[in-house]
Amino acid sequence: MADAARAARLAQRIKVIVAEALRRRVKDPRLEAVTVTDARVTNDLQHATIYYTVFGESEEQAAVHKALESAKGVLRSEVGRNITARLTPTLEFVPDEIPVNASHLEELLRTAKERDAEVAELARKAAFAGDADPYRKPSEDDEQEDSR
Numbered sequence: 450m451a452d453a454a455r456a457a458r459l460a461q462r463i464k465v466i467v468a469e470a471l472r473r474r475v476k477d478p479r480l481e482a483v484t485v486t487d488a489r490v491t492n493d494l495q496h497a498t499i500y501y502t503v504f505g506e507s508e509e510q511a512a513v514h515k516a517l518e519s520a521k522g523v524l525r526s527e528v529g530r531n532i533t534a535r536l537t538p539t540l541e542f543v544p545d546e547i548p549v550n551a552s553h554l555e556e557l558l559r560t561a562k563e564r565d566a567e568v569a570e571l572a573r574k575a576a577f578a579g580d581a582d583p584y585r586k587p588s589e590d591d592e593q594e595d596s597r
Contacts, residue, residue: 456490463497463528463538464488470527471520479509479516486545490538497528497538500545510544517542 468485487500503513517524521540529537577583 453492456492456494459494459532459534459538460488460490460497462532463490464499466528466531467499467524467540470524474527475520475523477516477520479512480520482509483513483517486547494534495536495538496541498541498543500543502545502548514542514544 464485464487467488471480471483471485482503482505484502485499486502489498489500490496501513501517503510505513521542525537525540528540
């Protein structure tokens with residue numbers, strides 16, 4: 450069993466190898482807009498998960514996923530040639546959801562900022578429901594009773 454640091458180094462190397470192979474070796478036009486964003490390797494160095502992004506509609510993303518699955522053998526042989534591990538890990542391609550989640554989070558933050566501005570405007574225009582100073586202040590009678 451390899452340590453986690455070695456698995457992380459191997460994952461970074463695999464990410465670079467796959468990105469270069471997609472650019473140079475695989476000649477599928479569906480894969481021209483693919484960006485490899487991350488790779489993770491299990492601690493036993495047997496399986497690699499490669500995360501990718503592609504901009505476009507869901508049909509284009511499905512076509513890219515099929516193209517990656519069909520090019521998996523070429524990419525795995527390229528990885529096997531360029532790493533120093535005893536066994537070549539299997540490759541699994543997973544669409545990266547971070548850009549979608551980031552845009553959703555930005556939309557939520559924008560909505561929260563707008564609501565905060567509305568609340569601040571309402572607070573600026575608001576008036577007190579009772580006295581401006583609601584706390585009881587001692588009167589002269591209270592002071593005389595305390596001194597007795």
